[in-house]
Amino acid sequence: VSRIFVDISVRPDFNGLPPNVYHGLVTLTDNAAAVLTLVAGLGLTVSLTGLVIASFTANRELGERAKGGIGISVFAIALLYVGVAAANYAGRLFS
C-alpha cells in the first residue's frame, strides 16, 4: 500500500498561490469563524437571558432549554477548534 502513495506524492503549494488569493481565502475562513462566534455569542446571550428569566419566573422548562443553549453555544466554538486541530493533525499525518 505504501508503494501507491510513494509513487505519486502531493504537497499543498501555498507559496504558488497569488498573495491576494491566499489572503482572501484566509480572510474568508476568519470571517466564517467570526460568524460562528457571533452566532454562538448570540446563542449564549439569549440562553443566559432565558436562564435569568427562568429563575425569576420559576419556569423549569425554560431553564432546561437555556442550559442546553449555553452548552450548544460553547460546544460549537470548541468543535471549531477541535475540527481545525484535527485538520492540522491529519494534514501532517497524510502529507
Add this chain to the structure above:
Amino acid sequence: MGGDDYQAQAAQIVNDVVIAIANWSTAAAVASIQWLVSGLGKASEPDLSVIVPVYDRVLAIALLLLGAIVAVALIDAIATGELRNGLVLVGRVVVACFGAYAGLALIKYVAGYAALLATTWTPDFSQLNNLLVHSVAVSNGVVETGGTGPHVSTFGLIVTAMSVSCLAVMVHLELVVRSALILTVVAFVPLVCVVAIWPRAAGAATTLSEFLLGLFLSKFVVATVVYVGFRLVVVALTSTADTDTTENWMASGLAVLLIAAFSPLVVFSALRFTHHQAGSVARSFAGTAVAIAPPIALTRGLTRLGQGMLRSANKLIDTRLRRRPTV
C-alpha cells in the same frame, strides 16, 4: 473458341477484383482492430503525474477553505438544532483530509487497474484477427482455382471493414476525451473532499467518485462490447456453412459494432456501475464535433432553400390559377 477465351479472361478479372477487395477489406479490418487494441491499453490512460502541480495548488486552496467549511457546517448544525451530532464533523474532517491528500494516488491506482481490465480481450482479438486472415486466404485459394467450397463473403468483409474502421476512429476519439475528462476532474478532488465535510454537500463527493469510476470503467465496457461484436462477425464470416444462425450472428455482430461506435449510451445506461453520465459526456463531445461539421449545416441550408422554393412555387401556381379566366 474466341468467346470462351473472352469469358475465361472476364472470369479471371472478376476473380482478381473480388480477391483484391476481400484482401483489402480484411487488411482494413485487421489493421483497425490492431489500432483499437493498442489504444485500449496503457497508451490511452491519462498521465496523472502531469497535474501534480495543479493538484498541489488546489489542495492548498482546499486546506485554506477547510476552516470556513467547518464553521459553516457548525452554523448549519446550530440553526437546525443538530449540534449533538457535531462530533461526527471531526471524523469527517480527518476523512476529508485523507481523501484530499491521498486522492491522486488512489485515482492512479484505480486507473492502473482500469487499464489492465481493458486489455482483457487483447489475446482474443489477436486470435480472431489470425482466424479471419487465415479464412480469407483459404477462401482466396478456392476462388483462384475456380473451385466450389466454403468461402468468406466479400460483401460481409466490406461491411465489417467499414464498421470496424468507423468504430476504431470513434472509440479513439472517446478515449482521448475520457483521458482529458479524468485529468480535468481529478484536479478538483481536494476541493470536493473538503466541501464534503459539510453534510449538505456530501453528495458532491459521491457524484465525483461515481463519475470518475464510470469514466475508468467505460473503457473496459467498450472493449468488451467491441469484442462481443467482432467475435460474432468473425465466427459468422469464417463459418463453413451459411445457415440462418450464421446470418443472425453476422447481423447481431454488426449491430453490436455499430452500437459501440455510434451509440454506446445504450450500453452505459444498461450498466449502472459505469455511471452513464460519464459515458454520455465523453460521447457528447464526439457528437458535438459531428453536429457542427459543414455537411450538417449545408443540409440544413439546402432544406431551408428547398422550403423557400416550394413556397414560391406554391404562390405562383396559386396566382396563375386565380388569374385563369372562368368559362
